Amino acid sequence: MAKIADSMMKHILVPAISNIHVSVLVECGPEHTVSVLSVVHSEENKDNRDGSNLYSRIVDVIKFVCKFICMENSKWVQFFAKLTWPRISDLVITHFLSKAVPNEASKLIEFQDVVQSTTEFENKLRSMMFLLPDRKDGKLTQFVDDVEVHFAVRKRSEILVKARNILVQYDYDSPLESGDQGDSVVDLLFQPEKCFTSKSALLVMKLVHGALKDASLSSARVAKEFCFAARDVLLLYRAIVPVQLEKQFDSLSQVAAIVHNDFYHLSQEILGLAFQYRADFPSDLQKQVVFVDLAPIFSQMADAILRRQIQLTVDTISEAIDGAEGFQNTHQPQHYESAKFSIEQVVFILEKIRIMWESILPRSIYRKSMCNVLGSVFSRITRDMLLIDDMAAEETLQLQGLIHLALENLSSLFLSLVENNDGSTKFLDHDAWIQLDGILPSLKKFRKLAELLDMSLKSITSCWESGDLVRCGFTSSEVQNFIKAIFADSPLRKECLGWIVRTPA
Structure with a gap:
C-alpha cells in the first residue's frame, strides 16, 4: 500500500493539484477490460477562485482509489488516507490556499467562498471514510479558519519589506537635487512651521498610515497585526537610518540636518496617530495599541543628531580661532x-x-x-x-x-x-x-x-558707572584688566580703577 500511495502521489495527485490546466480522466465500465486513472492536459479556463475545481479533481482521484484499489474496504481507505492526506493537504495549502489569502483587508469577505468550498471538500472526504468524522484531520479547514491570521502576518511581512527597501535604497546624499523637492517641505503637526523632510521619511509615514487605515477596517485579530506592523516600520527606521548614515553624522553635513528633520517630523506625526485612528480601532484594541511611547525616542534622536552637529561646528570653529x-x-x-x-x-x-x-x-x-x-x-x-x-x-x-x-x-x-x-x-x-x-x-x-x-580712559569709566558695560556682559575684573592692558600706569588710571572697584556692578 505504501508503494501504491507514493506512486499515486507522484503521478496523479501532485500534477492534479499543482497544475490548474489539467483534468482527471477515469476510464472504466463494461467496454474497458481495466479501469484507468490519468491526468490529462486541459485548455479549458475554469474559474477556480473558490477551489471547487481543484477539490473536484482530488475527490475523483480518491473515489477511484476507494473503488478500484481499496475495494471499498474502509480500513484500507483509512490506511491509504494516513499515507497520503498529510501530503495532499500540504500541496493544497502551498498551491492554492496560501495564494488565495487576500492582499487587502476589504477582500477578506470574498474569501468566505473559499472557506465554504474547503469545508464542503473535507466533509465529502469524511462521507467517503477517507477522513475520520472527529475532524482531527481537518487541516485545510483549520487553515482557512485562520485566514485572518495568515493574511495579517503576510501583510505585516510585506509592509516591513517595503519599509526596509525604502530605507536601504534611498540616497540621502542628494535629496535636494530631485525635481519634486517642493513636495518634501511639510507642515509640522504641532508647530506653525515647515521643514524639509526626506522622501524616505515621507514614504515610511505613508506605510504607517496605510497600515493603520487597514487596521481601522479590520477585525481585532487583523487590526492588531496591522498596528504592530506600523510600530515595526517606525522602529525599523530608528534602527537602520542612524547606522546607515553614521559617517555623515561625524562631519558637518546637510544630510545630518535632513535626518534631524525626519526624526523631528516623525516624532510629531507619531503623537498625532492616536488622535487620528484610535477611535476607529476595534474596541478591544483602543487601549492596547499605543504609539505615544515612540514619540520621545524619535524626538531625542533628533535632538542628539542636532547637538552633535552643533558641537562639531563649535569644535571646528575653535580650531580656526586657535x-x-x-x-x-x-x-x-x-x-x-x-x-x-x-x-x-x-x-x-x-x-x-x-x-x-x-x-x-x-x-x-x-x-x-x-x-x-x-x-x-x-x-x-x-x-x-x-x-x-x-x-x-x-x-x-x-x-x-x-x-x-x-x-x-x-x-x-x-x-x-x-x-x-x-x-x-x-x-x-x-x-x-x-x-x-x-x-x-x-x-x-x-x-x-x-x-x-577706541575709547578714552574716562569714557570707559563712565560706561562702567552708567551700567552700560554691565548690561553688555562685562565684569568688573574684565574692565580693570582691559584698562591695565591698554593704558599706561598713571594717577588717572589709578583713579579710574578705583572708581570701578568702588562702583557696584
Missing part, C-alpha cells in the same frame, strides 16, 4: 595676518553652516541652533582678546578692525536670524541690531568690545 594664537601682537604683520586668516576661516565656516541649515531646519530650530553656535564663537573671541595683558595703540586698532571684519562679513547670517525678515531686507538697521543683541548677548558684548578699543 590659529590666531590669542590675537596677541596683531601690530606685527605676521601675527595680524594669522589673526585675520583665523577670522576669515570662522566667517567661512559660519556661512557654510548657514547655507546648510537655513533652507532645511524649521525656522525656530535654525535660529536656536545658530544662536548657540554664534554665542560660543563670540564668547571665545571676546575672551581671548580680553586676556591680552598688554596692547600697543596700533594693536587696539588692529583688533577693532578684526571685529568689524567679522561683523561685516556675517551680515547675511545676522539677517537670517532677524524675526519677520522675509529676505527683502539687505541691511541691518537699528531695530535689527537691538533684536540680535537680545537673542545673542555675546554678540552685544563683542560689538561693545570694538567700541572700547
Whole structure:
C-alpha cells in the first residue's frame, strides 16, 4: 500500500493539484477490460477562485482509489488516507490556499467562498471514510479558519519589506537635487512651521498610515497585526537610518540636518496617530495599541543628531580661532595676518553652516541652533582678546578692525536670524541690531568690545558707572584688566580703577 500511495502521489495527485490546466480522466465500465486513472492536459479556463475545481479533481482521484484499489474496504481507505492526506493537504495549502489569502483587508469577505468550498471538500472526504468524522484531520479547514491570521502576518511581512527597501535604497546624499523637492517641505503637526523632510521619511509615514487605515477596517485579530506592523516600520527606521548614515553624522553635513528633520517630523506625526485612528480601532484594541511611547525616542534622536552637529561646528570653529594664537601682537604683520586668516576661516565656516541649515531646519530650530553656535564663537573671541595683558595703540586698532571684519562679513547670517525678515531686507538697521543683541548677548558684548578699543580712559569709566558695560556682559575684573592692558600706569588710571572697584556692578 505504501508503494501504491507514493506512486499515486507522484503521478496523479501532485500534477492534479499543482497544475490548474489539467483534468482527471477515469476510464472504466463494461467496454474497458481495466479501469484507468490519468491526468490529462486541459485548455479549458475554469474559474477556480473558490477551489471547487481543484477539490473536484482530488475527490475523483480518491473515489477511484476507494473503488478500484481499496475495494471499498474502509480500513484500507483509512490506511491509504494516513499515507497520503498529510501530503495532499500540504500541496493544497502551498498551491492554492496560501495564494488565495487576500492582499487587502476589504477582500477578506470574498474569501468566505473559499472557506465554504474547503469545508464542503473535507466533509465529502469524511462521507467517503477517507477522513475520520472527529475532524482531527481537518487541516485545510483549520487553515482557512485562520485566514485572518495568515493574511495579517503576510501583510505585516510585506509592509516591513517595503519599509526596509525604502530605507536601504534611498540616497540621502542628494535629496535636494530631485525635481519634486517642493513636495518634501511639510507642515509640522504641532508647530506653525515647515521643514524639509526626506522622501524616505515621507514614504515610511505613508506605510504607517496605510497600515493603520487597514487596521481601522479590520477585525481585532487583523487590526492588531496591522498596528504592530506600523510600530515595526517606525522602529525599523530608528534602527537602520542612524547606522546607515553614521559617517555623515561625524562631519558637518546637510544630510545630518535632513535626518534631524525626519526624526523631528516623525516624532510629531507619531503623537498625532492616536488622535487620528484610535477611535476607529476595534474596541478591544483602543487601549492596547499605543504609539505615544515612540514619540520621545524619535524626538531625542533628533535632538542628539542636532547637538552633535552643533558641537562639531563649535569644535571646528575653535580650531580656526586657535590659529590666531590669542590675537596677541596683531601690530606685527605676521601675527595680524594669522589673526585675520583665523577670522576669515570662522566667517567661512559660519556661512557654510548657514547655507546648510537655513533652507532645511524649521525656522525656530535654525535660529536656536545658530544662536548657540554664534554665542560660543563670540564668547571665545571676546575672551581671548580680553586676556591680552598688554596692547600697543596700533594693536587696539588692529583688533577693532578684526571685529568689524567679522561683523561685516556675517551680515547675511545676522539677517537670517532677524524675526519677520522675509529676505527683502539687505541691511541691518537699528531695530535689527537691538533684536540680535537680545537673542545673542555675546554678540552685544563683542560689538561693545570694538567700541572700547577706541575709547578714552574716562569714557570707559563712565560706561562702567552708567551700567552700560554691565548690561553688555562685562565684569568688573574684565574692565580693570582691559584698562591695565591698554593704558599706561598713571594717577588717572589709578583713579579710574578705583572708581570701578568702588562702583557696584
